[in-house]
Amino acid sequence: MSVVVDCTMDTAMKNIVILATGGTIAGAGEQGKDIGYKSGSIKAQTLIDAIPELKNVANIFVEQVCNINSDDITSEIWISLALRIKELFENGFGDSHELVDGIVIMHGTDTMEETAFFLSLVLNVAKPVILTGSMRPATAAEPDGPANLLFAVKCAVEQSLQRPERAEGTILSNAEGSSDSPVRIAFAGKLMDSRTVQKIHANDLDAFAEIGTAQSSRPTFDISSLRSLPKVTVLYFNADADADLVRYAAERSAGLVIAGAGAGEFSQSWMNAIGDVVAKSNVPVVISTRINRGSIVPEQLLVPGTIAAYSLPPAKAAVLLRLALTITNDPAAIQKFYQRYT
Known part of the structure; x- marks a missing residue:
């Protein structure tokens, strides 16, 4: 069910929708421990309420898509997520159809690069779609999720300012060696291209890096009539x-x-x-x-x-x-x- 974090909207700020899918960022275990936790245990609203700084960055809307370990992600969830993103950008959020300026996806790190790559291949949108997560659960002594989520929202706001309203399907080119997809991963203070980003460390907080370069190319694949993908x-x-x-x-x-x-x-x-x-x-x-x-x-x-x-x-x-x-x-x-x- 969709909920709004703050009913008092600041019309001067961007509207960012957070789509939550679970992962370590929503994980819970023994208080103060980094291991032995269960991913996707805490609702997104609870996590976001614990980051009051978000209200100073954007108008935040929250939607819980699912709450799972990202190892359990399926093509059915990918397709549902992509279609929901498209719907939000086209129709707005909630009964009042608030304009959506950008989307942040909370996601487990194990398969985050695969979800990001999938979205880059099917989303023909101009506005930012930023994935983030964490390496430590929410119940850790020093969880990294809040900082990553705040950074991701800031990136979504900044990217939306760099990508003003354009015709449907228009995509802004980025730095040399980067694709022109608006789908990015924001993690440990780095904003990375969905085509080149890889998880490079099983434990470090700085777990992702861009490897190689990517060509600029528009999405090709129409998933509007699909329910799943071939195995x-x-x-x-x-x-x-x-x-x-x-x-x-x-x-x-x-x-x-x-x-x-x-x-x-x-x-x-x-x-x-x-x-x-x-x-x-x-x-x-x-x-x-x-x-x-x-x-x-x-x-x-x-x-x-x-x-x-x-x-x-x-x-x-x-x-x-x-x-x-x-x-x-x-x-x-x-x-x-x-x-x-x-």
């Missing part, structure tokens, strides 16, 4: 890995992403298994790398008919493949999507 499995190659895993996963998935060693490489037995999948099924196979820097290009592919992920890490490569599969399962056509969005 894609990511397989991580390691020394002496069982190649039958490739065949098993292909039987149960609409597409595969291989996290190869080095420049997207793997053993002869995996080459044979991947070759069998490509030759005998309609399951596209994308080759990425388990290394978080570098790029896989078509000329490097060991198995004909596979698809190069370019600079996309395996998790993001899977997001793009799931969306591409809503249009085609032709490897040549899918390859063009990877050329476009990396």
